[in-house]
Amino acid sequence: MELKVQTNVALSQFTTYRTGGPARFFAPARNWQQIFGLREFAKSKGMPYLIIGGGSNVLFADEGYPGLVILNQMDKLRIHGKNVTADSAVSISKLVLLTAKHNLGGVSGFALIPGSIGGAVYGNAGVPDISISDVFVHAEILPENSDTPIIVGSDYCKFDYRTSHFKDTKDIILNVTLKLKSTPAAIIKTEINQYIKARTIKQPIGLSCGSFFKNPGQFPSAGWLIDQSGCKGMEVGGAQVSEKHANFIMNTGKASTADILELAMEVYNRVEEKYNINLEPEVQILPKNPFI
Numbered sequence: 001m002e003l004k005v006q007t008n009v010a011l012s013q014f015t016t017y018r019t020g021g022p023a024r025f026f027a028p029a030r031n032w033q034q035i036f037g038l039r040e041f042a043k044s045k046g047m048p049y050l051i052i053g054g055g056s057n058v059l060f061a062d063e064g065y066p067g068l069v070i071l072n073q074m075d076k077l078r079i080h081g082k083n084v085t086a087d088s089a090v091s092i093s094k095l096v097l098l099t100a101k102h103n104l105g106g107v108s109g110f111a112l113i114p115g116s117i118g119g120a121v122y123g124n125a126g127v128p129d130i131s132i133s134d135v136f137v138h139a140e141i142l143p144e145n146s147d148t149p150i151i152v153g154s155d156y157c158k159f160d161y162r163t164s165h166f167k168d169t170k171d172i173i174l175n176v177t178l179k180l181k182s183t184p185a186a187i188i189k190t191e192i193n194q195y196i197k198a199r200t201i202k203q204p205i206g207l208s209c210g211s212f213f214k215n216p217g218q219f220p221s222a223g224w225l226i227d228q229s230g231c232k233g234m235e236v237g238g239a240q241v242s243e244k245h246a247n248f249i250m251n252t253g254k255a256s257t258a259d260i261l262e263l264a265m266e267v268y269n270r271v272e273e274k275y276n277i278n279l280e281p282e283v284q285i286l287p288k289n290p291f292i
Contacts, residue, residue: 003027003034003037003038003041004027004028005025005026005027005038005041005068006025006026006027007024007025007026008022008023008024008064009022009023009026009069010022011023011026011060011064011065011069012060014052014055014069014071015052015055015056015058015059015060016054016055016056016114016115016207016208016209017059017207017208017209017251017255017257017260018207018251019059019060019062019251019255019256019257019260020059020060020061020062020064020065020257021060021061021062021063021064021065022064022065023064023065023067023068023069024047024064024065024066024067024068025041025042025047025067025068025069026068026069026070026071027068027069027070027071028070028071028073029051029070029071029072029073029074030073030074031074032074032142032149032172032174035051035070035072035142035172035174036142036147038068038070039070039142039172041068042067042068047066047067047068048065048066048067048068048287049067049068049069049070050065050067050068050069050070050286051069051070051071051072051118051172052069052070052071052072053071053072053088053089053115053116053118053119054089054091054092054114054115054116054119055115056114056115056116056119056209056210057115057119057123057125057209057210057282057283057284058209058283058284058285058286059209059257059260059261059283059284059285059286060257060286060287061257061285061286061287061288062256062257062258065286065287066287067287072088072089072116072118073089074087074088074089074174074175075087075089075090075091076090077090077094077095077098079098079099079102079104082104082179082180082181082182083137083177083178083179083180084099084104084177084178084180085175085176085177085178086117086175086176086177086178087117087118087174087175088116088117088118088119088121088173088174088175088176089116089117089118090116090117091114091115091116091117092110092113092114092115092116092117092120092125093110093111093112093113093114095107095110095117095178096108096110096111096192097111097192099180100185100188100189100192101185102185103182103183103184103185103188104180104181104182104183105180105181105182105183105187105188105191106130106135106180106181106183107130107135107178107180108188108191108192108194108195109126109127109129109130109191109195110125110126110127110130110132111192111195111196112195112196112199113125113126113127113210114210117132117176118173118176120132121136121139121157121164121166121173121176122164122166122167122173123162123163123164123167123282123284124159124160124161124162124163124164125162126162127195131159131161132178133154133157133159133164135178135179135180136154136157136159136176136177136178136179137153137177137178137179138151138152138153138154138176138177139151139152139157139173139174139175139176139177140152140173140174140175140176141171141172141173141174142171142172142174143169143171144169144170144171149174161214161215162214162282202244202245203242203244203245203248204242204243204244204245204248204250206250206251206252207250207251207252207253207255208242208248208249208250208251209249209282209283210248210282211223211247211248211282212247212248212249212264212267212281212282212283213226213247213264213267213268213279213280213281213282214279214280214281214282216277216279216280221247222247222279223245223246223247224246225271225274225275225277225279226241226246226247226267226270226271226279227246228274229267229270229271229273229274229275230270231246231266231267231270231271232246234263234266234267235252235263236259236260236262236263236266237254237255237256237258237259237262238251238252238253238254238255238256238259239251239252239255239259239260239262239263240252240263241263241267249263249264249267261285261290264281264291265290265291267279268291
């Protein structure tokens with residue numbers, strides 16, 4: 001099995017923020033055996049490793065990543081009855097659109113969520129009325145210290161708001177099975193268009209990771225807290241707090257990761273000072289999270 005390991009590959013091309021320095025080592029993987037081999041390569045060199053898919057919820061430092069970054073390219077999707085099994089690199093939008101063609105719905109709200117299904121399970125992605133855990137059946141994973149994939153259910157995943165057990169382990173999600181609902185394709189199309197229209201009105205379009213901070217509770221939302229703290233429109237370098245939605249920190253086209261983090265820290269400090277609430281980033285900041 002040939003592993004195509006490269007050195008000093010710019011990570012900015014693989015994230016929706018379009019920032020970040022080079023990975024010390026970088027390699028694509030199209031099956032679990034390659035992922036296993038690359039993981040062992042990293043372990044043999046005593047360095048950290050990370051798997052990315054759509055890169056929609058990750059922010060790499062300008063200095064880059066000191067270990068191995070594995071680009072997950074497993075992207076097969078299989079439909080069996082009302083269930084769909086998607087490899088972890090399948091994009092969420094592809095999942096929604098392809099299942100709609102087979103009259104399978106219940107996930108229209110995911111239509112504009114960026115990233116992959118593996119990342120969605122890792123962070124229990126969702127919108128106000130549905131999270132991935134609501135339709136989750138089971139996942140095939142490669143456990144941290146095993147050379148054999150296993151099937152795990154919801155109990156193992158320990159889903160919570162925008163998080164899961166996978167954030168506390170080095171388990172690797174290989175594929176995910178979801179249970180959908182029989183729904184006419186025409187109705188699903190209408191639902192998707194409604195979600196897209198609503199989101200376009202409320203959320204900015206551009207380079208970002210979506211919501212930067214988690215909501216601290218049902219209310220007030222992180223966006224409301226940031227707005228009321230006077231942060232809308234604030235800028236640092238090429239980073240800006242969106243005027244449309246305060247929980248979106250945008251790369252206006254020339255931002256560095258340092259710009260984004262400095263602006264995010266100022267937002268964090270203002271909310272803490274005014275409301276005594278410590279916001280927690282939803283985005284994964286690597287290799288070190290300055291908010292911890």
